[in-house]
Each structure stands twice: as C-alpha cells, then as structure tokens.
Amino acid sequence: MDNKSLVSIDDYTKEEILEVLARAAEFEKNPNCNLLEGKVIASLFFEPSTRTRLSFETAISRMGGRIVGFTDSSSSSVTKGETLKDTTKMVSNYCDLIVMRHPIEGSARYASEVSDVPVINAGDGANQHPTQTMLDLYSIMKTQGTLENLNIFMVGDLKYGRTVHSLLMALSHFNPTFHFIAPPELEIPRGYKIFMDKNDIKYFEHTEFDDIINDADILYMTRVQKERFVDPLEYEKVKNVYILKNNMLANTKDNLKILHPLPRVNEIAVDVDTNPKAYYFQQALNGVYARQAIIAKALNL
Amino acid sequence: MNAKKELQVSAIQNGTVIDHIPAEYLFQVITILGLDKCGNSVTFGNNLESKLLGRKAIIKISEKFFKDEEINKISLIAPHAKLNIIRDYKVAEKKIVETPKKVVGIARCMNPKCITNVEAVTTRFHVINTSPITLKCHYCEKITDLKNIRIV
Numbered sequence: 219m220d221n222k223s224l225v226s227i228d229d230y231t232k233e234e235i236l237e238v239l240a241r242a243a244e245f246e247k248n249p250n251c252n253l254l255e256g257k258v259i260a261s262l263f264f265e266p267s268t269r270t271r272l273s274f275e276t277a278i279s280r281m282g283g284r285i286v287g288f289t290d291s292s293s294s295s296v297t298k299g300e301t302l303k304d305t306t307k308m309v310s311n312y313c314d315l316i317v318m319r320h321p322i323e324g325s326a327r328y329a330s331e332v333s334d335v336p337v338i339n340a341g342d343g344a345n346q347h348p349t350q351t352m353l354d355l356y357s358i359m360k361t362q363g364t365l366e367n368l369n370i371f372m373v374g375d376l377k378y379g380r381t382v383h384s385l386l387m388a389l390s391h392f393n394p395t396f397h398f399i400a401p402p403e404l405e406i407p408r409g410y411k412i413f414m415d416k417n418d419i420k421y422f423e424h425t426e427f428d429d430i431i432n433d434a435d436i437l438y439m440t441r442v443q444k445e446r447f448v449d450p451l452e453y454e455k456v457k458n459v460y461i462l463k464n465n466m467l468a469n470t471k472d473n474l475k476i477l478h479p480l481p482r483v484n485e486i487a488v489d490v491d492t493n494p495k496a497y498y499f500q501q502a503l504n505g506v507y508a509r510q511a512i513i514a515k516a517l518n519l
Numbered sequence: 520m521n522a523k524k525e526l527q528v529s530a531i532q533n534g535t536v537i538d539h540i541p542a543e544y545l546f547q548v549i550t551i552l553g554l555d556k557c558g559n560s561v562t563f564g565n566n567l568e569s570k571l572l573g574r575k576a577i578i579k580i581s582e583k584f585f586k587d588e589e590i591n592k593i594s595l596i597a598p599h600a601k602l603n604i605i606r607d608y609k610v611a612e613k614k615i616v617e618t619p620k621k622v623v624g625i626a627r628c629m630n631p632k633c634i635t636n637v638e639a640v641t642t643r644f645h646v647i648n649t650s651p652i653t654l655k656c657h658y659c660e661k662i663t664d665l666k667n668i669r670i671v
C-alpha cells in the first residue's frame with residue numbers, strides 16, 4: 219500500500235493542491251527534463267480514452283520515462299478473465315508507477331490497495347477523474363492569478379458530470395461563490411448542496427442561461443447529453459437553451475475565461491473559439507503540465 | 520391471561536433476548552443472524568408497542584450466545600436493539616448494539632458498477648449518518664441508504 223496514490227481529488231489537502239499547481243507552473247516553463255530517467259510507468263487503459271492517455275504519455279515522455287501497457291483491455295489478458303487484482307499485482311512488480319483508466323467505479327482505490335507502487339487514477343467509471351480536476355484548477359489559477367474568492371459558473375449536466383463534482387469539492391477550499399445553471403432534470407445533486415451548506419459555501423441555482431453570467435470569473439461548460447433525459451421531448455426543450463454563443467459574452471468581465479473538459483459537441487458555438495475569453499484548448503494543454511506535477515509528487519521526485 | 524402465564528410462554532432458561540428491533544426489519548434480522556437455519560428454539564413477537572420505535576419486535580433464542588461481530592451485523596438495520604443474555608431465567612448481562620464508524624464486510628454496495636460487486640473485494644463503508652443509517656462506499660464513493668442496504 220502506498221499513500222502517494224492519487225485516486226480522488228479529496229486525497230489532496232489544500233496545501234498539496236497548491237504545491238502541485240506550483241510544480242505544474244515549473245513544468246510549463248521547462249517541460250523537458252530527466253526526472254523519470256530509468257523509470258518505467260505502466261499505462262493501463264481498460265477502456266479507450268485517447269485524450270487522457272495521450273496527455274499522460276506526453277507528460278511521461280517529456281520527463282524521460284518509459285511507458286508500458288495497453289490502450290484497451292481487449293488486447294490484454296483481461297479478456298481471458300484475469301481479475302483487476304491479479305493484473306494490478308503483476309504489473310506493479312514491473313514498474314514504478316501505474317496510471318489506470320477503468321470503467322468500474324472504485325477500481326482505482328482497490329488497485330491502489332493491492333499495488334506495491336503508486337496508482338494514479340485516470341478515470342474510474344462515473345466516479346473520479348482527479349487529474350482532470352487538477353488541470354481545471356491549474357487553468358483557473360493561471361488565468362485568474364488565484365483560486366480564492368472566485369465566481370464560478372457551471373453550466374449544463376450538473377447531475378452526472380463528474381468533472382463538475384470534483385471541481386466543486388476541490389474549489390471548496392478557496393471560498394468560491396458557485397452559480398449552477400442547469401435544467402431541473404440535471405441539477406446539482408442534493409448531497410453536494412448539503413456539503414456546501416455545511417461548509418458555508420455560497421451557491422445559487424438557475425435554470426436560465428442569460429446575462430447573470432456577466433458576474434462570472436470562470437464559466438465551466440459541460441455537455442447536456444440526450445440520453446440523460448427520460449422524456450426525449452424534455453431534451454428538445456432544453457437542447458438549445460444551454461448553448462454558449464459569442465454575443466452572450468459582450469458584457470462579461472474582462473478576466474472571464476470559458477472552460478470545458480472537452481470533447482465539445484455543440485454546447486459552445488464555434489464563433490466563441492476566436493474570443494480571447496475562450497480557454498478550452500489551452501486548458502487541455504495545461505493537462506500535460508498538471509500531470510507532470512502529479513507524477514513527480516507520486517514518485518517523490 | 521395472567522402475567523405469570525405470559526411469562527411461561529416466552530421465558531427462556533438460557534439464551535439471548537433481542538429487544539427493540541424495528542418491526543419492519545424483524546425478518547431481515549432473522550435472516551442476517553441465520554436464525555431461519557439454526558436448530559435452536561426461536562420465538563419471536565412482532566408489532567409490540569414501543570415508546571421508542573412505535574412498533575417493535577422481540578426475538579428469543581434458546582441456548583445461543585452471539586459473538587460481537589455477529590451482532591454488529593444487525594446494527595445497520597436495528598441500531599437501537601438491546602440484548603439480554605439469560606442464564607437460568609435471569610438477565611445475566613445486557614448489551615447494546617452500537618453502530619460502528621466503519622462497516623467492513625457486512626453490507627453490499629448498492630451501486631451495481633462498483634468494484635465490490637464485480638470482483639471479490641471485501642466491502643468497506645464509512646458511516647456518514649447513523650439515524651437513518653447512511654453508508655458511503657470506500658471504493659466507488661456512492662451512498663447506500665437504509666432503504667437499499669443489503670447484508671452480505
């Protein structure tokens with residue numbers, strides 16, 4: 219067992235979050251180094267996620283590490299019925315660190331308990347994706363100069379969106395004011411409202427996506443997926459309401475930045491892309507630096 | 520019916536009396552403790568009046584003394600249960616069931632996509648509320664509430 223694993227964003231204290239973000243800034247200045255020289259990192263993707271995998275592999279390559287692993291479990295012994303426990307134990311004999319993506323929830327926590335080396339969770343089902351949260355935080359820190367006292371607007375699927383939930387938990391250390399904009403079917407789950415009430419975190423809920431965003435420092439967009447609606451007519455009603463268009467940004471704050479975990483489908487109109495407030499592509503690049511910092515911390519480098 | 524006769528029907532010489540079981544969970548408690556399969560003489564009463572619970576159930580098991588971990592299993596659904604250990608028709612010892620802070624290997628996670636329901640993993644929960652009992656899975660972090668608790 220190893221407490222250097224990163225399974226949930228809650229595994230990091232406020233101090234550790236800030237430490238990793240400061241380290242990410244160093245990696246951004248000097249991305250290429252030999253910190254991982256002689257180290258072997260296992261990249262176990264039990265389900266495909268090209269974006270996350272490439273981001274991790276870029277981070278590892280820039281640090282001089284070597285990568286072993288598989289990109290989806292159909293090409294591994296898992297299809298022969300090997301358990302996650304056995305795969306993890308075997309691989310943890312070979313390498314210094316495991317990066318794992320798995321469709322089953324709780325798989326990363328379990329792997330971190332049976333592994334002899336640290337495990338970094340690259341997404342376990344609908345549960346956690348802490349490295350995404352760290353790159354979101356890094357993007358916010360970089361564009362706002364701070365994480366403290368910000369007006370954070372979250373838009374779209376707030377019920378199932380795990381990136382939204384993890385970001386909410388992580389930002390709760392920094393005295394945020396949240397505005398949640400979602401259709402009633404996809405509103406933020408009650409558990410998170412209880413958490414915010416208990417911790418004196420200010421939040422407001424809206425169903426209309428309109429000029430209230432003029433107060434926003436960060437506008438965090440997510441996809442509203444058709445399959446989340448029991449009634450397809452309900453989806454037809456909301457599908458165009460939660461699309462961000464360039465003209466909606468006319469009176470927003472100068473420091474506003476628009477984030478999106480990507481891939482985007484149609485929730486951000488293409489005409490927003492050229493607006494200097496659009497930040498989602500740089501956000502993805504920030505993921506490499508954030509992951510470099512997370513890997514360095516996991517290995518105590 | 521006089522008091523003496525009532526006592527004769529229900530008294531046991533040696534064994535355990537479990538009192539203050541919520542009426543709706545009587546049969547679950549019987550199942551959890553394996554009383555439906557045990558050879559001892561078991562008597563129970565249900566829908567008895569209770570100031571604490573409204574309606575309660577009592578179970579009396581002859582010649583049976585439970586280990587703490589066996590009894591802990593019922594704490595999830597009968598947190599107010601009280602045990603009287605009977606020896607020679609007298610209450611020799613009283614025990615109360617306490618809800619543990621952590622629940623290990625007792626309950627199942629209600630999330631079908633949880634690793635504990637896919638692979639042979641001992642379930643672990645953090646008790647985030649005791650009344651009503653609310654469990655947070657150590658692995659998938661989903662909440663299992665009283666309505667959905669299933670015992671291993």
Ligand SMILES: [Zn+2]
Nearest residue numbers: 628633656659
């Ligand atoms: Zn679970």
